[in-house]
Amino acid sequence: MKVSRQKWSSNFSEWFDRVLSEAEIYDYGRYPVKGVGVWMPYGFKIRQNIINLIRRLLDETGHEEVLFPLLVPEDLLRKESEHVKGFEREVFWVTKGGEEELELKLALRPTSEVAITFMESLWLKGYSQLPKKFYQIVSVFRYETKATRPMIRVRELTTFKEAHTVHMTYEEAAKQVEEAVQIYSKFFDTLGIPYLISRRPEWDKFAGAEYTIAFDTLMPDGRALQIGTAHHLGQHFTKAMDYKVTKADNTSDYPHQTSYGISDRVVATVIALHGDDHGPVLPPSIAPVLVVIIPIPAKDEQTQAKLLEFARQINSTLNSAGISSVLDGSDERTPGEKYYYWEMRGVPIRAEIGPRELDNDTVFLKRRDTLEGKSVKRDELVPAIRETLATIQKDLAERAWRDFKERVKRFEDIQGVKKYLSERGGIAEVPWCGSETCGLKVEEEVQARVLGSPLIPNGEGKCVICGRGAKNSLRVAKTY
């Protein structure tokens, strides 16, 4: 029984909304504030596992976790002028305390560059204290004016992992951006999420950055989604806040900074990319439940009792082997109903235990992704499950990458891009002279957004707008 991906691919938006609510992951649109969602227990666990993963990757590369206040005073937020301009329209303001009008408005942080830079200026005074790498995982607020969408465009990003680093030189900060790119690559690889790394164009870099490197993936409907960014902030913030560090030669200078972030969108992507018409398929690397055990009832009570005991033993064997499993032993629902229930929750492996298994001392395993089943001897169960989980993990990533690569296409003329993006959707790459005028012209012509250019320039071909020799490729896509 092969699971189709018809609904998943042809009506992704509906599929996604349904999965979030039916699998009890995220309740969106019912809490009476626009653009916010509620993480339900199962969704919270998925989110938690993803957070733990990034936390581990950051901790093991010398990042230190901190927690900054949610409130940022207006004057601080306004210190860096480019930065404010970029965010001004989407800041939530606290203007009252009780009955009193506040003298100084307080922003709900849209991101924390200024807040963190301010404290860094108090903490890090000498070059020997650098480099320094902080991160926090917090809620940030953005007053989105465009249509909000569950997890993908929200007003409260509940899972904003932002890292902030301080360095003595431009080069060292640039190296840090490279490390960030490596960490994120590893992170997305572990989640089986395919991505394209681009340098964002000048007109679309982070407000207050020297340059921005971004990770984009593709949703099933062919629209690109930004899932991670890393910014070289140069001395923009440290100069704006007049923050200097004493160097080895006893002179002082403004330090260089970087910042890089990921958000709830990663969770959305993990759920979305590996899905099919029965729901999501969670990669074993983050699935809250790896194995669900479903007993198939026997005809007589005596066998039934033995069978349940068998199932309980299997459950405890797995759990003590560190494989998180759940026994769905209730007799309220039929096995078939349970299959659908746990498939909607994306549990990677289903273990069926019925009279046949009891007789043969075996367990019947079914993979969530392919629905292929096989019978396994009881004493080979743990290694068999480990192996199957690893295979699922690998296959999910491979399938996602295959789908992704098929949809990243190079074109030499603008008409082809236009047709491609409006028909199938995906990411189109074209030769580009490097000028902003031509870049914006491309966006206008094909009615899509520029994602940026490869980090290693590809100068082949002629600019699709002006016909001059290309300096690099330009990537365009319909975006979220």
Next chain:
RNA sequence: GGGGCCGUCGUCUAGCCUGGACUAAGAUGCUAGGCUUGGGCCCUAGUGAUCGCGGGUUCAAAUCCCGCCGGCCCCA
């Protein structure tokens, strides 16, 4: 930024255009019981909505009008 659609038991949907017999219907879920159980089976009973919120029109509003809140879609 522009345009359109929508909000009715926990969920999905009917009713709205053309106001009155709507005391708001059905499915699903949930609760209890029975029958089943290797892919959502069936039967019985029960539960459950002052029709998003506020105002207006009217003898009469789920239905018409205005405002707000929230959701979805299309275009820039």
